[in-house]
Amino acid sequence: xxxxxAGGLKLISQLPDxxxxxxxxxxxxxxxxxxxxxxxxxxxxxxxxxxxxxxxRSRGGGPATLATVAVWTRVMLGCEPSEVSAAYFFVYCKxxxxxxxxxxxxxxxxYVTIKTGYWxxxxxxxxx
Numbered sequence: 001x002x003x004x005x006a007g008g009l010k011l012i013s014q015l016p017d018x019x020x021x022x023x024x025x026x027x028x029x030x031x032x033x034x035x036x037x038x039x040x041x042x043x044x045x046x047x048x049x050x051x052x053x054x055x056x057r058s059r060g061g062g063p064a065t066l067a068t069v070a071v072w073t074r075v076m077l078g079c080e081p082s083e084v085s086a087a088y089f090f091v092y093c094k095x096x097x098x099x100x101x102x103x104x105x106x107x108x109x110x111y112v113t114i115k116t117g118y119w120x121x122x123x124x125x126x127x128x
Contacts, residue, residue: 023068039091055086
């Protein structure tokens with residue numbers, strides 16, 4: 001479970017062997033990495049030759065951290081962390097306003113939700 005704290009969201013669920021703290025550090029590391037990216041130029045993108053899976057493992061991520069990151073990539077990109085470069089994931093996070101914004105149902109979820117349902121949009125041309 002994620003809770004709001006000063007400075008952002010923090011994972012508070014009980015994961016084995018302190019994995020919750022590793023996931024939090026990984027989230028902070030991701031934020032640090034994508035904050036360096038200039039979306040106008042894409043100059044000097046590090047980690048383009050490294051999968052996100054490799055990046056997480058190289059930073060001390062264990063099974064629980066990899067499982068959490070896998071949920072993020074499956075939901076956001078429709079792929080596994082081993083199928084996407086770390087650079088691509090960071091650029092995607094940056095372009096969408098940040099990892100936590102993309103995960104938020106209060107911010108991003110409402111942005112892409114059609115409150116009246118798709119049927120209403122589909123048939124609006126016929127209603128005049």
